[in-house]
Structures are given as structure tokens and as C-alpha cells.
Amino acid sequence: MKRRTTINDIAKELNITAATVSRALSNHPEISAKTKKTVQEAAKRLDYTQNQIASSLRSGKTHVIGVMIPTAEHPFFGSVIHGISNLASKNGYAVLIYQSNESYDYEVQGIKTFIGARVDGIIASLSKETSDYTHFLDAKKRNIPIVFFDRVNDDLGIPCVVIDDYQGAYFATEHLIKQGYRRIGHISGPQYIKAFNERLKGYVSALQANQIPFDPALVYQGNISIEAGKAGTRHLLSLESAPDAIFTVEDFTALGVLKELKEQSITVPGQFGLFGFSNELFSAHTSPALTTIDQQTVPMGEESFTLLHTMMETGRTDTMKIILDPIPIIRESALPKH
Amino acid sequence: MKRRTTINDIAKELNITAATVSRALSNHPEISAKTKKTVQEAAKRLDYTQNQIASSLRSGKTHVIGVMIPTAEHPFFGSVIHGISNLASKNGYAVLIYQSNESYDYEVQGIKTFIGARVDGIIASLSKETSDYTHFLDAKKRNIPIVFFDRVNDDLGIPCVVIDDYQGAYFATEHLIKQGYRRIGHISGPQYIKAFNERLKGYVSALQANQIPFDPALVYQGNISIEAGKAGTRHLLSLESAPDAIFTVEDFTALGVLKELKEQSITVPGQFGLFGFSNELFSAHTSPALTTIDQQTVPMGEESFTLLHTMMETGRTDTMKIILDPIPIIRESALPKH
DNA sequence: CTGAAAGCGCTTACAG
DNA sequence: CTGAAAGCGCTTACAG
Numbered sequence: 001m002k003r004r005t006t007i008n009d010i011a012k013e014l015n016i017t018a019a020t021v022s023r024a025l026s027n028h029p030e031i032s033a034k035t036k037k038t039v040q041e042a043a044k045r046l047d048y049t050q051n052q053i054a055s056s057l058r059s060g061k062t063h064v065i066g067v068m069i070p071t072a073e074h075p076f077f078g079s080v081i082h083g084i085s086n087l088a089s090k091n092g093y094a095v096l097i098y099q100s101n102e103s104y105d106y107e108v109q110g111i112k113t114f115i116g117a118r119v120d121g122i123i124a125s126l127s128k129e130t131s132d133y134t135h136f137l138d139a140k141k142r143n144i145p146i147v148f149f150d151r152v153n154d155d156l157g158i159p160c161v162v163i164d165d166y167q168g169a170y171f172a173t174e175h176l177i178k179q180g181y182r183r184i185g186h187i188s189g190p191q192y193i194k195a196f197n198e199r200l201k202g203y204v205s206a207l208q209a210n211q212i213p214f215d216p217a218l219v220y221q222g223n224i225s226i227e228a229g230k231a232g233t234r235h236l237l238s239l240e241s242a243p244d245a246i247f248t249v250e251d252f253t254a255l256g257v258l259k260e261l262k263e264q265s266i267t268v269p270g271q272f273g274l275f276g277f278s279n280e281l282f283s284a285h286t287s288p289a290l291t292t293i294d295q296q297t298v299p300m301g302e303e304s305f306t307l308l309h310t311m312m313e314t315g316r317t318d319t320m321k322i323i324l325d326p327i328p329i330i331r332e333s334a335l336p337k338h
Numbered sequence: 339m340k341r342r343t344t345i346n347d348i349a350k351e352l353n354i355t356a357a358t359v360s361r362a363l364s365n366h367p368e369i370s371a372k373t374k375k376t377v378q379e380a381a382k383r384l385d386y387t388q389n390q391i392a393s394s395l396r397s398g399k400t401h402v403i404g405v406m407i408p409t410a411e412h413p414f415f416g417s418v419i420h421g422i423s424n425l426a427s428k429n430g431y432a433v434l435i436y437q438s439n440e441s442y443d444y445e446v447q448g449i450k451t452f453i454g455a456r457v458d459g460i461i462a463s464l465s466k467e468t469s470d471y472t473h474f475l476d477a478k479k480r481n482i483p484i485v486f487f488d489r490v491n492d493d494l495g496i497p498c499v500v501i502d503d504y505q506g507a508y509f510a511t512e513h514l515i516k517q518g519y520r521r522i523g524h525i526s527g528p529q530y531i532k533a534f535n536e537r538l539k540g541y542v543s544a545l546q547a548n549q550i551p552f553d554p555a556l557v558y559q560g561n562i563s564i565e566a567g568k569a570g571t572r573h574l575l576s577l578e579s580a581p582d583a584i585f586t587v588e589d590f591t592a593l594g595v596l597k598e599l600k601e602q603s604i605t606v607p608g609q610f611g612l613f614g615f616s617n618e619l620f621s622a623h624t625s626p627a628l629t630t631i632d633q634q635t636v637p638m639g640e641e642s643f644t645l646l647h648t649m650m651e652t653g654r655t656d657t658m659k660i661i662l663d664p665i666p667i668i669r670e671s672a673l674p675k676h
Numbered sequence: 677c678t679g680a681a682a683g684c685g686c687t688t689a690c691a692g
Numbered sequence: 693c694t695g696a697a698a699g700c701g702c703t704t705a706c707a708g
Contacts, residue, residue: 004480006685017695022687030693052454053395054685057700062391064434064455071420073636075619078416082409085437089444094451095435096402099423106427113432116390117402142342255623262625281413282620285593287600298411344701355679360703368677392701395684 005046013042025050056118065308066096066114068107068124070151075281076297077125080149083301084123091309093120100127111135115142121308126151128193145311149304150195150295159311159320161303165195168293168326169202170209172247172275175291175328177210180337181245181273185218187232187257189249196224196249199277203247218243222253229256237264244337245273251280254290258333269335279329288332296324343384351380363388394456403646404434404452406445406462408489413619414635415463418487421639422461429647431458438465449473453480459646464489466531483649487642488533488633497649497658499641503533506631506664507540508547510585510613513629513666515548518675519583519611523556525570525595527587534562534587537615541585556581560591567594575602582675583611589618592628596671607673617667626670634662 007021014021016035024031024039042048056062067084069077085095096117098110107127112135114122122144124136133156140146140158148160176184186203189196204214220235222228229248233256236243248254254276258268266272268288276283276292283290303322310316345359352359354373362369362377380386394400405422407415423433434455436448445465450473452460460482462474471494478484478496486498514522524541527534542552558573560566567586571594574581586592592614596606604610606626614621614630621628641660648654 008685018685019687019696020694022685023694026687032693035693049450049453051395051456051685053391053400053456054700055687057389057391057395057702058685058687060700072410072416072423073413073420075411075413075416078410078413078419081416081435082411082437085410085435086439089436089447089451094455097419097423097433097435098427099420101424109427112387113427115387117432118389118391281618282623285620285624287625346701356701357680357703358678360701361678364703370677373677389701392684393703395686396701396703398684 004051005048006051007048009046010039010042010048013046014038062118062120063092064094064096064117064119065305066098066110066117066119066122068098068100068110068114068122070102070125070127071099072097076150076278076295079297080125080301080304083298084305085301087302087305087309091305093309100130102128104129104132108135111139115139115144119144121145121147121312123147123149123304123308125149126153145308145317147304147308147311149300151193154321157319159307159322161300161307161322161324162195163295163300163324163326165198165326166202166205168277168328169199169247170206171202171326171328172277172293173203173206174210175330176245176247176273176275176334177206177212179269179273179334182212183215183218183241183243183245184212184273185220185232185236185243185246187220187222187229187236187246187248187253189222189224189253191221199249222249224250224253226252226256226259229253229258230260231256233257233260237266244271245275245334247275248277250278251276251283251290251292254292254333255282255286258286258288258290268333270338273335273337274333276333283329284331286333288335291331291334292329294327294329296327299324342389343386344389345386347384348377348380348386351384352376400456400458401430402432402434402455402457403643403650404436404448404455404457404460406436406438406448406452406460408440408463408465409437410435414488414616414633417635418463418639418642421636422643423639425640425643425647429643431647438468440465440467442467442470446473449477453477453482457482459483459485459650461485461487461642461646463487464491483646483655485642485646485649487638489531492659495657497645497660499638499645499660499662500533501633501638501662501664503536503664504540504543506615506666507537507585508544509540509664509666510615510631511541511544512548513668514583514585514611514613514672515544515550517607517611517672520550521556521579521581521583522550522611523558523570523574523581523584525558525560525567525574525584525586525591527560527562527591529559537587560587562588562591564590564594564597567591567596568598569594571595571598582609583613583672585613586615588616589614589621589628589630592630592671593620593624596624596626596628606671608676611673611675612671614671621667622669624671626673629669629672630667632665632667634665637662
């Protein structure tokens with residue numbers, strides 16, 4: 001096991017000091033072009049790579065950011081990471097990943113890991129279990145900039161990036177109305193998750209703005225799953241005045257609706273309209289293809305990094321909130337009623 | 339900006355030396371229980387977290403591994419990362435992520451980043467562009483253990499984890515035969531990718547083992563896309579003696595086949611059989627649902643980490659290869675012919 | 677059981 | 693333009 005070459009090796013080789021080598025390699029303005037050249041050549045010849053660990057210890061900057069996600073198994077988070085990681089690389093930052101697996105304890109553990117690793121900043125999406133935020137406040141107290149995305153908390157003075165769930169739901173509901181559907185049901189998700197609550201609000205507002213009275217009986221409380229979509233559909237169709245369209249809180253639920261309607265031989269679209277939310281990978285490939293709302297996952301990651309980057313470089317700590325537009329993806333399931 | 343507390347602060351507070359604090363915190367056997375207790379209390383009181391950077395510089399171990407993937411946007415890699423990251427956390431390792439974005443240059447850049455960060459080991463899946471491997475050999479020369487997964491190279495003496503593509507394809511083809519299909523076509527992918535070549539071989543072997551002569555005319559060369567599935571289907575159906583079943587190299591291709599057959603009003607299954615490969619997230623939700631081969635993504639990540647872990651802890655360098663079983667997922671698209 | 681001392685590989689304020 | 697020196701926060705061989 002050969003020892004790796006250091007700036008001291010290069011210094012010895014060239015009969016100069018390590019300080020000069022260090023400055024030459026970091027392109028310090030006061031070093032002569034000639035010295036830079038010989039140092040760079042020697043570095044190459046001796047197969048030198050800078051030890052970031054030593055550099056970090058001395059400079060106090062690691063150029064590493066920590067990214068906390070519920071799980072890398074969900075394509076949504078993979079996609080956000082894609083956005084974060086590409087911009088991070090481009091700006092000279094490495095990305096440390098930690099999964100909470102939707103567990104509060106793991107999330108706390110992950111933040112501890114980030115603090116121990118002396119990351120320069122943290123980007124995080126909260127676990128479902130999290131309702132105590134001291135671990136984040138702890139990181140904040142240590143002057144580590146934090147940005148939340150998607151699953152955020154507004155009360156901590158922590159900047160965040162989200163999409164406008166209210167507007168997305170409003171658009172979806174109004175779109176169904178414009179396509180000629182008149183009684184529009186909603187299959188919702190757990191209301192303690194803010195995004196789902198916002199979507200419910202957008203649904204209600206769109207109805208009222210279009211002179212359709214809001215009927216609470218048309219809202220089914222699901223748990224974001226195919227099964228919830230099926231059960232919700234069965235329930236809504238059993239009502240005395242059943243809906244002729246459904247807006248679902250997300251696409252797995254919409255998929256369940258689609259399956260149930262197929263079993264009941266109800267035609268989508270035309271006879272019945274369906275609008276989902278989240279634009280999952282399967283949504284383009286159901287039949288009929290799902291009309292839904294895209295959540296801008298890659299831009300969400302990019303905006304999160306950009307925000308964090310600003311905070312890391314400038315030391316700004318004011319609370320910024322970036323709200324991305326929801327993007328309607330018009331496919332087949334909400335084509336006009338006939 | 340308060341300075342973070344160090345072992346020196348604790349030492350001063352307790353009138354002992356930093357060495358003792360360090361030993362107490364790392365639970366050194368020769369330190370008295372009493373000292374350990376007071377140190378731990380002081381550490382808690384002063385809100386101490388160990389500086390891993392300093393520890394790494396001194397000990398030469400970072401307890402960080404680097405994971406190189408083509409892109410986090412593909413759920414396959416997200417899922418593998420899930421497996422890697424969970425085991426890594428459990429074993430006290432942090433995970434640094436780098437995306438090659440299928441580019442050779444970025445891949446080289448990523449390995450440089452890993453070397454600079456002094457990672458203790460590397461797990462990687464090759465970019466499509468990569469045919470020169472000096473960057474990996476360079477890392478290996480620096481005694482950084484490496485494990486390849488899925489997109490591997492067998493000629494470098496680098497351990498790897500893959501699934502048995504040959505066996506998976508063999509199973510798929512034979513399954514179609516057992517279900518009563520007789521002329522089985524194959525829509526393949528680029529042959530320079532080893533996995534795709536293996537799947538072709540498995541297909542051929544299964545035919546021959548079942549006394550069905552291999553007809554090269556029934557193999558369509560695609561590029562793993564929905565469009566390739568459609569085009570391949572059109573081509574195969576135009577043949578004088580068209581197939582009554584297709585085995586596709588992966589599920590997007592299978593989805594294309596499904597769409598084309600639907601357009602031509604050919605019934606799947608029964609009239610026509612279809613077997614995919616890779617078990618994408620959408621595959622359970624097409625109609626009919628796709629029968630396919632699961633690639634064991636999470637176990638692949640876990641096995642990769644376990645292998646790397648062994649190498650990091652024991653210094654073993656012999657070339658190990660782990661071949662995971664392909665898991666048949668029997669759904670609807672390959673139900674018996676009638 | 678604990679201390680004194682050296683050193684991991686850098687960076688940077690100070691000096692010339 | 694370059695050098696000498698100190699120090700980032702730990703760990704560990706050596707000594708007692």
C-alpha cells in the first residue's frame with residue numbers, strides 16, 4: 001500500500017515549500033506563471049489529487065451538502081435528487097444522501113450524520129412521522145443553511161420549495177367542469193399532510209367559482225392507494241346522485257378509480273371524467289392515459305439547490321419560499337363529456 | 339457565529355486532556371467508567387458533535403462510500419440506492435452520490451471527486467458511453483475497493499453484482515412455450531450491452547431445449563423503447579409465418595408491443611402471448627398486466643454494499659461475482675393460449 | 677487509568 | 693513572488 005502523494009512530496013521534488021505548492025495548485029494570483037506550470041506538471045507526474053478532507057478541516061468548508069429524503073425507492077425523490085445532484089456537481093459540491101424511511105428516529109439520526117460530516121448545507125423533505133423539529137433547529141443553530149422541499153414546514157423560518165397544490169387542484173377541477181362534467185367528486189388523502197389539504201381547498205374553490213355548490217358528500221377520505229381509489233369510487237357511485245367525474249388527490253388513487261370504473265363498465269372519458277395529480281411514471285401508460293398534474297420534480301431539485309447555494313455563499317438567512325407552477329398534463333381521461 | 343465545541347473545550351471544562359476526552363467518547367476500554375460518564379455528560383451539556391472531518395484526516399478512514407449511477411431519474415437506480423443506503427447507514431457509512439448522466443466525461447469527473455473525498459470504497463454502474471476504464475483502475479491502484487453492479491465489466495478484476503439475464507430470458511421463453519405458444523418472437527436491444535446479449539442467448543437456448551428451431555427472422559433489433567416495441571411488432575406480424583407470442587428485452591418495449599397489438603385488435607393473452615423483462619413500475623398497471631422478470635433491485639443494492647463492506651473491512655481483493663436470481667412475476671399477459 | 681506530544685495534509689496571515 | 697510557522701480537531705504510540 002503506497003502512501004498517496006501530498007503537497008509535501010511535490011514541494012520536496014521541486015525544492016520549494018508546501019505553501020507555494022498549495023498556492024500554485026489553487027491558482028493564487030501572486031504565484032508566477034512559471035512556478036504554477038512546474039508545480040502542475042509535478043502534480044500530474046506524481047499522480048497527485050488534493051485531499052479534500054485536509055482542505056476541509058483547515059478551511060472550514062467541506063463543499064458537501066446533505067440531502068434527506070423519505071426514500072430513494074419513490075421515483076419522485078429520485079427525480080428531485082437528479083435535479084439537485086446535477087447542479088451541485090456543476091457548482092463543485094458533492095451530495096451526501098440519507099433516507100429517513102419515513103421514520104422520525106432515522107431522520108434525527110441522519111441530521112446528526114450531516115452535522116458530524118460538517119456539511120455546508122442541508123436539503124430535506126420531511127418524513128411522514130415528523131412533528132418535532134428540534135433536529136432541524138439544532139442544525140440551524142449551528143449555522144448550517146437548510147432548505148425544505150415538497151414536504152415542508154412553514155413555521156420554522158426555513159426556506160422551502162413547493163408546487164402550488166391549491167392552483168393545481170383548482171385547475172383540475174375547473175378543467176373537468178369546462179369539459180362538460182357537472183357533478184365532480186374528490187377522493188382525498190390524509191388531511192394532516194398539507195399538500196393534500198391544499199388540493200381539497202383548490203377543489204372546493206373551483207366548484208364555487210363556477211357556481212357549482214360544494215357537496216361534502218362528494219368528498220371521499222382515502223389514503224393515497226389504488227385500493228382507496230377503488231373503494232372511493234364504489235362509495236361515490238352508490239350515492240343517490242352520483243358524480244360524473246372524479247378528481248383524485250394523486251395518481252395511484254386515480255389508477256384505482258380507473259380499475260373500478262372498468263369493472264363497472266363505465267366508459268372513461270365521455271361517460272365519466274377523471275383527473276389525477278402527480279404524474280407518476282405509469283400515468284402515461286394506462287388506458288385511457290391519465291390526465292394529471294406534473295409536479296416539476298427536476299426543477300424542484302434545481303430550485304432547492306439554487307436556494308441553498310445562495311444561502312451558503314452569501315450567508316442570507318431570510319426565509320424565502322419558492323412556489324413552482326403545477327403543470328397540467330392533458331391526456332385522455334378528462335376529454336369532453338358527450 | 340459561535341464556534342462549535344471541540345474535545346478541547348470539554349477537556350478544559352473538566353480539567354483533563356483532550357486525549358482522555360477522545361478516548362472516553364470512543365469508549366476506550368482503559369478509561370474508567372467514572373471518567374466516561376463525566377465526559378459524556380459534559381459533551382451533552384456543551385452540545386458536542388464529533389468532527390468527522392478531523393477524525394477522518396487523522397485515522398485515514400472517512401466512513402464514506404461513493405456511489406456512481408447513470409441517473410437518479412431511473413427508478414431502477416433509485417431502488418438500488420435504497421438498498422445500498424440503508425445497509426450503509428446501519429453499518430456507520432455515509433453515501434456520496436454522483437450521476438454520470440450516461441457520459442464518460444462525467445463518470446471520470448465523479449471518480450476524481452470520490453478520490454478527492456477519500457471515500458473508503460466505491461459502488462458503480464457504468465455509463466452507456468464508457469469503454470475506457472482507466473479511471474476505475476486508477477481508483478483501484480489507490481487501494482480504493484470497488485464493486486460494480488448491473489452494468490459491469492468482467493475484465494478488470496473488479497467484483498460485481500448482477501442478475502442472471504440468461505436464466506431470466508430462458509425462463510420467460512420456456513414459460514411462453516409451456517403456455518401453448520409456438521412461434522415466439524424476440525424484440526431485442528443493443529447487443530453491445532451484455533445483459534441484452536445474454537437475454538438473446540437465453541431465448542435461443544430455451545427454444546432449442548424445447549425442440550423449437552431458432553428462426554433468426556423472429557428476432558427484431560430494437561432500442562429499448564415503446565416505439566421499438568411497436569415497430570418490432572408491426573414487422574414481426576408482417577412476416578409470412580408470424581409469431582403468436584413475443585418475449586421482449588425489457589418492459590418499455592413490451593408496452594409498445596401491447597399498444598400495437600391493441601391497435602391491431604389482437605387479444606392478449608389467449609390469442610397472443612407477451613413476456614417482458616425488468617418489472618418497471620408501470621408493468622403491474624397496464625391492461626393486461628405485464629408478465630415479466632423482476633431484477634431484484636433492492637437486494638442488488640444490499641449485496642453490493644455487503645460485498646464492498648467485506649472488502650473495506652478485510653482488505654480482500656479477490657474478484658467475487660454475485661449472480662442474483664431473476665424473479666418471474668406472473669401476471670396476465672402470458673396466460674395460456676386457447 | 678491518564679497525560680504529553682506528534683502528526684494527518686492542507687491553508688493562510690504575516691514577513692520579507 | 694515565496695517562505696516559515698501556526699493551526700484546523702482529532703487519534704494514538706509511548707510513557708508513567
